[in-house]
Amino acid sequence: MPLVNMTVNGRPVAREVEANTLLVLFLRETLRLTGTHVGCDTTQCGACVVHVNGRAVKSCTTLALSCEDAEVVTIEGLSDGEALHPMQAAFREHHGLQCGYCTPGMIMSAVGMVRRLGTDLDRDTIRDELEGNICRCTGYQNIVEAIRAGALAMADRPDA
């Protein structure tokens, strides 16, 4: 079996994987990082979003072997120990979730959005940017509010 090396949430990992292993399964089943979800497996829902080399991508549509030498960050890697990342805190504060299934992907997309577009995001931009993330519960209203607030909070935390 081929060997893959990557950095996941700051820690170097090296594992043997089958060539057809998707990144999401590598994270969930090999590394037991089950915060990243699978909602569809057909590249539609965004429950599986993680960051690869700083870009938010769908990990169900990425091969683990394609991430050789990459920096991967999952929802588990966002918080600083017990202290939530500002975007996580904003989702809690603004009730940006109900069942929580879509939430890890939403938050990873939201942080990716801020990294590309800055911390002052208007609501139309946020809705447009959420095109690849589906939520079956909330109706999106509070997700949009949470992202707007989380983005502003990230302005005070340049390291986040």
Place this chain on the structure above:
Amino acid sequence: MYPFDYHRCASAEEAKALLAELGDGRLLAGGQSLLPMMKLRFVMTGNVIDLRDCEELRGIDIGSGAVTIGAMTRHVDVASSKELATALPVLAELAGGIGDPLVRAQGTMGGSIANNDPAADYPAACLGLGATILTTAGEIAADDFFLGVFETALAEGELVTGVRYPVPAAAAYMKFRHPASRFALAGVFVARAMDGLRIAVTGAGSQGVFRWHEAEAALTADFAPEALDGAELDTSDLNSDIHADADYRGHLVRVMAARAVRKILAANR
């Protein structure tokens, strides 16, 4: 997914040689079409050849009268290019309207063109601008490249390396999105190119992207949205499916074309 072997190449020439050696192989660019098709077993292969290390295939080069983009350039990089926003804004806008931000972060121009999905956006830009597809075997005019649904003029083992887009006097692309997939139910690219007017339609044709010659003639005579009313469009060549029947797609093509013309007129006012 079914089992296969994974390979990585650092250049187009290396990938071409490996394809020839393996016999049975598929190129992996952004994977945003290939991996879903492999999961569905629409594509079967014993070998995946990953092009992500091919840095030579990435980049946007603004020349005099033409813009050349490398095959592995991602949609997000085309959409957010400041140089392109000045030199060929219609292309940046088109790339920014593909799928969603997560798809745009991985999907590439070369993958889109080689795939030739009948509802994809880039083929409309290539055909609408009269672009030239650059390959490991030479150059192919867009007019000769897109042959049918998921079919191109690429020979076995030939790679797309880039596309050269002539800069038009004016151009606009209007797309009516499928609300769930974001692919075009009908997308119309209108360009006042140096060699005349060109109109390319994606999403609607049963054989994929096509030029709407009747509308080109009508708009050449009179560049106004009303001129399109008299332009014939054979709806028997359009797609009918659960999302839209041929008549409705034909209607959308007319509306999108008229909007593109209005956009060009408004920009030149």
